[in-house]
Amino acid sequence: MIESVICTGCGCLCDDLDVTIEGDRVIEVANVCLWGVNKFIATKKFHSKKDRRRILAPQSRRKGRAFDISYDAALEEAGNILVQARRPLVYGLTNNGSWAQEAALRLARRWHARLEPGDLAFMAPYYEALARHGLYWAPLEEIRDEADTILFWGANPIHSCPRHVVRYSVFSRGRFTERGAEERQIAAVDIYPTETAKFCKPYIQIDPGQELELLQGLIAQLIEGQEPPKRVKGTKKLAKLLSEANFGAIFVGRGVSYGPARKLWEGLARLVVWLNTRVPFSLFPLASDFNSVGLYHLLLRETGSPYAPDFGASSGLSSHPTPVDWREVDALLVTGADLFWFLTEEQVQDLKRRQVPIMVLSPFANRTTAKAQVVFPVALSGIETEEVAYRMDGLPVGLQKLISSPFRPDHQVLADLEQILAGSSGG
Amino acid sequence: MRLKIAQGRLYDPAQGWDGEVGDLYIEGERIVAPLAEVDLVIDAQGQLVLAGGIDLRGQVATYGLNMLRLWGWLPSPREIGELYAGLGYTHVHEPFLTLYTAKYVHRELAALPIVDTSASLAVNLRDLDKWLKSPEQLGEVEQNIQFLVKQTRALNVRIIEPYVRFRQDYYAHRNIATENLLELLTRLAQGQNSTLTLEASPELLRQPLPDPPAFHLAALGPALTEAELVQAALNHLDQGGSADLGLMQPAGYESWPNLPVQINMGFFRPLDLCPSPSQDAALRALELALQYQGANLAFSGAGPLLAPVSGYARMFSWLTDPSARLQDWGAELGDRAYSLADWINMTRTLPARLLGFRDRGHLGIGARADLAIYDLPKNTDKIDLSQYLGRCRTLLKAGNLVIDNFNLINPEIARATYYLQTGGEASPWLGEMCQYRSFRLENLWVHDHLGGDWVGVQ
Known part of the structure; x- marks a missing residue:
């Protein structure tokens, strides 16, 4: 048994898994959630009895059918796509380790491509709000120790990062919160009842479209000391809870992306600035992909911006907070994401009609591998290969190799692809 | 060769x-x-x-610092490395590495090209309060600090808050005042036979240190909030203590980004990465540098916003040239001009000695x-x-x-992170001290692939 293994199920990167290995197989995992089982035992999300299909060899698609090919043949085919592309896109990366993200950034630079994080629509408005209002940040370590007030906004951690509530935010016992949930006020705002609602008091269920009115009501009541123009039910309770906090955190989930995301982030950032004039308070995006935060750190460090860098821009490099216009893209490399899960039917049909070639790096078969021209199977980070990942509070951890694998790590495949481009451009 | x-x-x-x-x-x-x-x-x-320059307090990898790039306030690591090299520096020492941000800091340091790096373990005395209250356990405190230095791959220890203070009223009985703590810290420093670095603050400067040569005061500039504190700092230096300047730029404050960027790392006060500048304190730091005649004062800037590396050259000229001061500060501030030997001491010889590098700085x-x-x-x-x-x-x-x-011509020259191989082993109560950490201990420590290349020094 290997103890204290880090789980790459979600952005929590829980580091207390105990994994039993037999030969080259994981046979048992302790302290794991459904997301983690999904990675360690290779089962489908929320269906732990159903296996996920591993891709066992590189594949190429001809006349709609996938054929197994050698790694070199797959590289050659991908190389043809790489050199012919005029408006390429590297997409995903939020479920890749940091070494793979660094390799993808180098590839995008050399390919004159745009690099689009899989959760840009969620994270870009957050960074825009910070740019305008500033940053108050506390790592999960401090939130667990001190926070007595937690608000989940458009977030269902039980679904997106299941052990968050146990390890960091609700039931966890920190230095000054030794009685766990008994010492905390937990609230949530959402448009439908979720599992999270069961331990939140107040749980404020609003109608779709009311998020902004609720937030404006809070701002009016707390910051401006006025009666809100339109009061959404629960405003007063929530205002009271926030104003009585000694140390708080607002965890924001992907739910905000389905509403007026920019305005919501903007209002939440403004609220947090005001709360910080009284007590420590943090605004915290609940990034559910296991290394989403690592990607934004990398982009900030290397490009000076957290937005999607475009190395094909006439000015050399530009960064975009808004998602790509798929109609512009003429070649796609997808890694660390299942793109076709998120695209609209119209966008899928457009890519199909224009025969946009797609290359995919993935350990498992998914909707995107089913449409790809070239598929590279890769080793699972943190199980079959070493990597580095950043927890959702930006603290990096080293991921171990637990078992051997016939597959290459994704950063190696990306580096090989970059070498093809280097060779074709003579540098 | x-x-x-x-x-x-x-x-x-x-x-x-x-x-x-x-x-x-x-x-x-x-x-x-x-x-x-x-x-x-x-x-x-x-x-x-x-000899190559050594930045004794180059804030380049602090947890959260990367966020300053969101506003364009911090160059990329490559640019920072090249700026240092252009100035003639070969080593940068990061001041703020904590127990759980160690891996972050080392990843950031490893991204810095050309220059070698190292970092101070910023110990939160709050974590040690229970044992600091019992002077007979000071040996174990020292033992655990040495162990943590080894496991976090830091080069030395830094105390940011020389007191223990809890926000929670029900923990008030565990507070320890600066005065009492300085006695303990003096004994700790004497036990280690090395100077202990304390981040300067007005509160600390007002407090007479029991044994000044046992302490190095870091970043004096921002702490000089009142005129009489300049004299307190000079007294410390005259009594054999060492310090670094924490110089700040004088101009451009009217266009200062008035935005909060605060990181809560478990200290009593959050780390302020966008501090409000004080022109008075900036001027006092320079006056202090010009008044002091000895060899115990090292050069440093007061962080990437108040003293960016790109402004170091101009800061050097304030020390060596009254006309540069007249130009930037509107006054010559006397006719003192640092000799080259003075300047070399404060940018090479003294920083190397303070970091324990016997083969650098000369x-x-x-x-x-x-x-x-x-x-x-x-x-x-x-x-x-x-x-x-x-x-x-x-x-x-x-x-x-x-x-x-x-x-x-050689931007990919090998670079390394230096850390102290203390050989320290944990005392039995380390587990108790770390019981509230959100990482298991083995995942708290810095392993090879989270930074480097590594060079351990004795």
Whole structure:
């Protein structure tokens, strides 16, 4: 048994898994959630009895059918796509380790491509709000120790990062919160009842479209000391809870992306600035992909911006907070994401009609591998290969190799692809 | 590779060299006795030959600092590395590495090209309160700190808040006042036989230190909030204590980004990465530098916003040239001008000593061949040294050419992170001290692939 293994199920990167290995197989995992089982035992999300299909060899698609090919043949085919592309896109990366993200950034630079994080629509408005209002940040370590007030906004951690509530935010016992949930006020705002609602008091269920009115009501009541123009039910309770906090955190989930995301982030950032004039308070995006935060750190460090860098821009490099216009893209490399899960039917049909070639790096078969021209199977980070990942509070951890694998790590495949481009451009 | 640096004007306070013309020989990565034959001769006739610079407090990898790039307030790691190299620096020391941000800091340091790096473990005394209350357990406190330095791969220890203070009223009985804690810290420093670094604050400067030579006060500038604190800092230096300046830029405050960027790392006060500038404190830091005549004051800036690396050259000129002060501060502030020897001491000799690098900061035989060679006119009276000292003509790192004729020719030169191999083992209560951590202990420590390349020093 290997103890204290880090789980790459979600952005929590829980580091207390105990994994039993037999030969080259994981046979048992302790302290794991459904997301983690999904990675360690290779089962489908929320269906732990159903296996996920591993891709066992590189594949190429001809006349709609996938054929197994050698790694070199797959590289050659991908190389043809790489050199012919005029408006390429590297997409995903939020479920890749940091070494793979660094390799993808180098590839995008050399390919004159745009690099689009899989959760840009969620994270870009957050960074825009910070740019305008500033940053108050506390790592999960401090939130667990001190926070007595937690608000989940458009977030269902039980679904997106299941052990968050146990390890960091609700039931966890920190230095000054030794009685766990008994010492905390937990609230949530959402448009439908979720599992999270069961331990939140107040749980404020609003109608779709009311998020902004609720937030404006809070701002009016707390910051401006006025009666809100339109009061959404629960405003007063929530205002009271926030104003009585000694140390708080607002965890924001992907739910905000389905509403007026920019305005919501903007209002939440403004609220947090005001709360910080009284007590420590943090605004915290609940990034559910296991290394989403690592990607934004990398982009900030290397490009000076957290937005999607475009190395094909006439000015050399530009960064975009808004998602790509798929109609512009003429070649796609997808890694660390299942793109076709998120695209609209119209966008899928457009890519199909224009025969946009797609290359995919993935350990498992998914909707995107089913449409790809070239598929590279890769080793699972943190199980079959070493990597580095950043927890959702930006603290990096080293991921171990637990078992051997016939597959290459994704950063190696990306580096090989970059070498093809280097060779074709003579540098 | 054997090199000869020919006919340079050698400056090294440690050897007593003050511009003597001579040759230096390098074999491999070390300065050696004269060689009969060499592979390459670098003509340094008329040029200033110094040891590579060491930034004693270069805030380049602090947890959260990356976010400053969101506003364009911090250059990329590559640019920072190149700026340091251009100034003639070969080593940067990050001041803020904590128990759980160690891995973050080391990842950021590893992204910095050209220059070597190291970091201070910023110990939160709140984590040790229970044992600090029992003086008989001081030995174990020391033992655990040494263990944590080893496991976080830090080079030394820094105390940011020399007190224990809880926000929670029900923990008030566990608070420890600065006065009491300084006694304990003095004993700790004496036990380790090394100086202990304390981040300066107005509160600390008002407190007489029991044994000044046992302490180094870091970043004096922002702490000089009142005029009488300048005298307190001078007293500390005169009594044998050391300090670094924490200089700040004087201009541009009207366009200062008035945005909060605060990181809560478990200390009583959050780390403020965008502090409100005080022109008075900035001026006092400079006045202090000009009043002090000894050798215990090192150069440092007060963080990436108040003192960006790109502004270091101009800061050097405030020390060496009254006219530069007149130009930037509107007053000459007296006619004191640092000699080259003074400036070399504060940017090389003293930082190397304070970080415990016996083979850096000087040009003696056996020293590592980190050399910065600058153009300099023969008569240095009343000239703007920043034009010369801010741009080195030649930079050698471990005997390898990095900058040649002002051009960066080797940006991928090997760099390393230095850490102290204390050999310390944990005492039984380390587990209790870390019981609330959100990481299991084995995942808290810094492993090889989270930074590097690593060089352990004894």
